[in-house]
Amino acid sequence: MSDLQSALQGARFDGYVSVFEAQPAGMIQLRADLAEDAVAHAVHRATGATIPQPLGLSTGDRGEALWMAPDELLLRVLTDAIPELLADVQDDLRDHHHLALDVSAMRTEIRVEGAAVREVLAKVTPVDMETLKPGTVRRTRLAQVAAAIWLSNDETAHVLCFRSVATYVFDVLSVSARKGGEVGAF
Amino acid sequence: MLILHCPYCGVDADETELSPGGEAHLTRHGPGSDDTDFESYLFMRENPKGPQFERWRHAMGCGKWFHAARHTVTMQVFGTYPAQTQRPPQEILDRISAAQPGWRWRDLGDEGQRA
Ligand SMILES: [Zn+2]
Numbered sequence: 001m002s003d004l005q006s007a008l009q010g011a012r013f014d015g016y017v018s019v020f021e022a023q024p025a026g027m028i029q030l031r032a033d034l035a036e037d038a039v040a041h042a043v044h045r046a047t048g049a050t051i052p053q054p055l056g057l058s059t060g061d062r063g064e065a066l067w068m069a070p071d072e073l074l075l076r077v078l079t080d081a082i083p084e085l086l087a088d089v090q091d092d093l094r095d096h097h098h099l100a101l102d103v104s105a106m107r108t109e110i111r112v113e114g115a116a117v118r119e120v121l122a123k124v125t126p127v128d129m130e131t132l133k134p135g136t137v138r139r140t141r142l143a144q145v146a147a148a149i150w151l152s153n154d155e156t157a158h159v160l161c162f163r164s165v166a167t168y169v170f171d172v173l174s175v176s177a178r179k180g181g182e183v184g185a186f
Numbered sequence: 187m188l189i190l191h192c193p194y195c196g197v198d199a200d201e202t203e204l205s206p207g208g209e210a211h212l213t214r215h216g217p218g219s220d221d222t223d224f225e226s227y228l229f230m231r232e233n234p235k236g237p238q239f240e241r242w243r244h245a246m247g248c249g250k251w252f253h254a255a256r257h258t259v260t261m262q263v264f265g266t267y268p269a270q271t272q273r274p275p276q277e278i279l280d281r282i283s284a285a286q287p288g289w290r291w292r293d294l295g296d297e298g299q300r301a
Contacts, residue, residue: 054195054196055195055197068248069194070194070195070250072248072249126200126202126203139195139246139247139248140203140247141200141202141203141246146245146246
């Protein structure tokens with residue numbers, strides 16, 4: 001059995017905000033009709049969370065559910081819990097049209113922390129970072145690649161990108177966060 | 187810069203989050219069709235200087251395909267609508283008529299001006 005290796009080996013850059021790779025999370029991609037009770041039940045059993053609103057994120061005692069598309073959620077849980085939780089989800093939904101997959105190795109989370117996180121992200125994404133509310137998940141473009149961005153508070157941003165471009169995203173965010181690059185826009 | 191409202195996730199998406207999918211409301215003519223139909227499906231496009239109906243994909247966002255109506259010269263966006271339809275919503279047609287009386291696009295157009 002091989003261990004899950006993180007894409008960036010815990011890389012960190014300290015500029016006028018800090019950019020670092022977050023601890024690897026277990027991730028389950030769930031595609032289904034989000035209006036079905038069985039889906040709400042499965043999501044709750046896996047994470048303790050409710051079905052999030054469109055562009056939302058909901059948190060439970062065992063994980064969180066991110067809204068990715070009208071028919072898609074990303075469940076984030078502890079890595080070790082994945083085999084059991086995935087089996088539970090598939091069992092709960094066995095009579096419903098769905099897809100549930102372990103995609104833990106598919107994406108990397110990079111955390112950006114500091115008072116200027118909105119500005120550092122605004123340099124590299126078309127999202128209006130001035131008005132983005134904590135808890136809103138925006139799948140968007142970050143420089144030249146796709147990424148999901150959300151704030152958990154005004155000084156903590158989470159960036160989720162594909163593992164294959166993790167180094168690129170980390171480098172782009174590090175350049176954006178470099179001291180001397182302050183704009184003071186917000 | 188073009189900004190289109192994605193009817194699936196509700197985001198006002200910047201052009202750089204989208205990928206273009208060409209002209210909308212084509213009828214596919216596949217195996218067994220006659221050459222004229224197949225040619226028109228593959229190659230014949232309206233390419234108007236004026237109101238145009240297009241397909242776009244929210245590629246870096248929710249990933250869904252949708253339709254948009256826009257003016258190719260002024261870049262005015264008349265509206266966006268879901269992909270599961272063969273005809274633009276009437277309210278979008280009305281909006282185009284208000285901006286561009288007498289417009290035509292295939293069998294669509296400003297009825298009031300056609301006679
Ligand atoms: Zn969308």
